[in-house]
Amino acid sequence: MKTIYSRPKALLDVPNAFCPGCNHSTIMRLIAEVLEETGLSQKAIAAVGIGCGGMLGYFLDCDTVNALHGRAPAVATGIKRVRPDNLVFAYQGDGDLASIGMAETIHAANRGEKITIVFVNNVIFGMTGGQMAPTTLIGQNTTTTPDGRNAELHGYPIRVCELINQLDAPAYIARFAVNTPSNIIKAKAGLKKAFEIQMAGKGYSFVEILSACPTGWGLMPLGSLTAVGEKMMKYFSLGVLRSPEEGK
Numbered sequence: 001m002k003t004i005y006s007r008p009k010a011l012l013d014v015p016n017a018f019c020p021g022c023n024h025s026t027i028m029r030l031i032a033e034v035l036e037e038t039g040l041s042q043k044a045i046a047a048v049g050i051g052c053g054g055m056l057g058y059f060l061d062c063d064t065v066n067a068l069h070g071r072a073p074a075v076a077t078g079i080k081r082v083r084p085d086n087l088v089f090a091y092q093g094d095g096d097l098a099s100i101g102m103a104e105t106i107h108a109a110n111r112g113e114k115i116t117i118v119f120v121n122n123v124i125f126g127m128t129g130g131q132m133a134p135t136t137l138i139g140q141n142t143t144t145t146p147d148g149r150n151a152e153l154h155g156y157p158i159r160v161c162e163l164i165n166q167l168d169a170p171a172y173i174a175r176f177a178v179n180t181p182s183n184i185i186k187a188k189a190g191l192k193k194a195f196e197i198q199m200a201g202k203g204y205s206f207v208e209i210l211s212a213c214p215t216g217w218g219l220m221p222l223g224s225l226t227a228v229g230e231k232m233m234k235y236f237s238l239g240v241l242r243s244p245e246e247g248k
């Protein structure tokens with residue numbers, strides 16, 4: 001019998017450490033598949049943020065550096081500038097990237113650093129106990145907004161792709177989700193494209209992926225995938241905002 005689906009070599013054979021239904025595992029598998037298919041596994045260096053995504057180095061067969069909270073784009077910048085032939089990417093959640101790390105996020109994008117940012121947006125601080133993040137949806141209950149996020153008190157959820165799209169330098173900006181098989185296929189293609197843009201020297205690439213956090217949301221895995229489609233995607237539209245072919 002022919003094997004048509006197996007573990008990519010870039011995904012290490014270790015027990016899953018994420019909560020059941022967490023999409024970090026889906027996204028890390030996609031990165032592993034892309035690294036294997038492009039032959040970039042041994043050239044890849046990841047700067048990893050703080051949060052559940054910080055476990056990336058435990059799962060992927062590539063070099064990783066754990067950055068201080070929010071500083072992954074700055075760390076990735078330094079690595080890429082001294083190792084321009086390597087594939088350098090940051091892997092960050094929304095608490096890390098859009099809260100404490102917003103300054104690094106904006107300035108690395110504005111400089112057009114030749115790095116890739118993989119932004120896993122699950123609209124909550126997952127690892128630290130389910131607090132409100134900058135991306136938390138209006139009305140969403142979190143441990144710090146038990147009555148739901150209120151725009152008047154807490155501001156509006158930040159659409160990071162659209163924010164970065166105001167800048168001149170980025171080469172590729174896109175938002176995907178992994179809540180359905182077809183969206184998973186598109187997310188993988190987006191990751192591949194972002195890595196190829198970097199390796200072709202075309203500039204900064206930013207890939208946001210909407211991700212389920214069943215534990216932080218208080219939902220079962222299937223219900224959390226439904227919530228991605230019915231709630232998150234209504235506010236965070238999927239699609240490619242910018243690519244080198246289309247220009248700005």
Ligand code: SF4
Binds near residue numbers: 052127
């Ligand atoms: S807390 Fe949320 S983001 Fe963290 S591992 Fe669990 S489901 Fe995933």
